[in-house]
Amino acid sequence: MRRRRVTNAAMVSAGAVLLASTAVAMAVPAGAAAAGCSVDYGVSSQWQGGFGANVTITNLGDAVTSWTLTWSYSAGQTVTQAWNTTLTQSGAAVTARNVSYNGAIATNGTASFGFNGSWTGSNPAPTSFALNGVACTGGPVPTTSPTTSPSTSPSTSPSTPPTSAPPTGPADITVNSATRYQTVDGFGAAQSIWGSAWSTADTQTLVGMGANQLGLSIVRTGLSPVSSEWSTHVNSLKTAKSYGSGVKILASPWTAPAAWKTNNSRVNGGKLKTDYYDDYANHLNSYVQYMRGQGVTVDVTSVQNEPDWHPDYDSMDWSGTELRNFVRDQGTKVQNTRLMVAEAVNLNYGYTDPTLNDATARNNIGYIGGHLYGTEDSGRLRPYSLAEQYNKPVWMTEWNYHEADGSGSNIWGNPSNLAVWNETLDDIMRTVHKSMESNWSAYIWWYGKRYYSFIGDGESAYGTTAGAPLKRGYAFSQYAKYVRPGYQRVALTKSSKASPLEVTAYQGDGKITLVILNRSNSAVNNAVIQAPQNVSRAEHYLTSQNANAASQPTSVNGGQATINVGARSISTVVFTL
DSSP: OEEEEEEEGGGOOGGGGGGGGGEEEEOOOTTOSSSOEEEEEEEEEEETTEEEEEEEEEEOSSOBSSOEEEEEOSSOOEEEEEESSEEEEETTEEEEEOOTTSOOBOTTOEEEEEEEEEOSSOOOOOSOEEETTEEOOOSOOOOOOOSOOOSSOOSSOOOOOOSSOOOOSSOSEEEEEEEEEEEOOEEEEEOOSSSOOOOHHHHHHHHOOSTTOOOOOEEEEEEOSSGGGGGGGHHHHHHHHHHSSSOEEEEEESOOOGGGBTTSSSBSOOBBOGGGHHHHHHHHHHHHHHHHHTTOOOOEEESOSOTTOOOSSBOOBOOHHHHHHHHHHHGGGSOSSEEEEEEETTOOGGGTHHHHTSHHHHHTOOEEEEEOTTTTTTTOSSOOHHHHHTTOOEEEEEOOOOGGGTTTOSOTTOTTOHHHHHHIIIIIIHHHHHHHHTTOSEEEEEESBSTTSSBBOOOGGGTOOBTOBOHHHHHHHHHHTTSOTTOEEEEEEEOSTTTTEEEEEEEETTEEEEEEEEOSSSOEEEEEEEOSSOOSEEEEEEEETTEEEEEEOOEEETTEEEEEEOSSEEEEEEEEO
């Protein structure tokens, strides 16, 4: 890490000799908007062709209600993404402006932001800054930079040197791995239920673990009533299984073949005739075995998508008693997969309790499923005690919410759109957090490829690029990419300083992972996290209105780490034990 500090001349005294090698005097012209400032510019990590930097502005005079910080690069560096600021570059000149939650700098207060960038040849720090047009000039600053570095950009950022004092005293978040909760099965999304499948590139972006990939570990796919349609999704499912890490496949049927139903139609609900229960079980089994023959293991097979909803598209009605009877009497016919009951619209227990309360039916299923439409309002976004009693993991298998677009404005392709970010953080990510706190084992969003989802579909009216990751995808990856299948949620406690933060912690693969939502308008800086033991490495990634899963600096000391949690952000901290 290299630091360059630019400070007001009035603050440099004979007693500040230790700062001489990194200090630049700032001449303050008459009539300047601020009496002075100091700027702390630090390169927190660097790799071949790329680097991460953090900047802190400390105001030494009058309060600054709106600020613009400018500097120039001397070696062709280029800024690629930023957080907690609006940052632009024209040639060598860089301009950083405050955003709504990182605005006024009170007298003797600070504002901080960070960014990633690229470099070739050398990466010297800027030698001067200007705050609201007040130039920082003075003596020379050393501009040497490392001449050797890793040959490729790391897929996960290396542990970084401290940017603040080593953590001491009581922790703000204390992880207690002795108290354990549910085992996580994963985080995922559905591919198109009707029509074309994800392309190979789309699938790799969604399930991959590399840079600008989202790390989904569950793919939901439709189980068509027409067997000739089963081949449509084979390639995307094979790609997900082979390219991703521990990816599970959930197959959900919307309807049985029309001739087996009371309304003789695929659409508008209608019940499965009881004398076709065995045919339906064989139908589900045939799909699983077909996919198995294509090299795709279907890990979980649902009996029915939304048995309590009969729209004018593929659908089929069941009662809770009928579902119990089907899985009790026919469930063993569906082989090489685990059955799920029953994906009710709002996790209505009336559709799952009968199966859980029948020993034979219960033994024929592996999972309880439900959707999130109205679930919170109905009081069921909470632990499902009967499912826990019988050790049946609860999966949230669908939610689709995109009110931010209103009448269809072109906002989804803009990565810093405030309406999109507010909905993503306050509605989507908050419910992921609540689902985990409710001991649910999986959270599966609706379509992974859609203008309001994880990667764009290219619809011109909504401004997305087909296949390109979207803000919502980066936010979701803060869970999906770092809380892997098989991790177990563990307990934690928080200090009053950390009270604005919504935090869950997980342990697995020799790591402890924390996902932290800060939905408040204030940063929580120098937050100390206490691990159950010493850690060898700490990584911190943050998504906000202006950052996409961007690496952040951390400070590690034994079993503690210190991080800055930006306002209106979601962070992931990964400890390697």
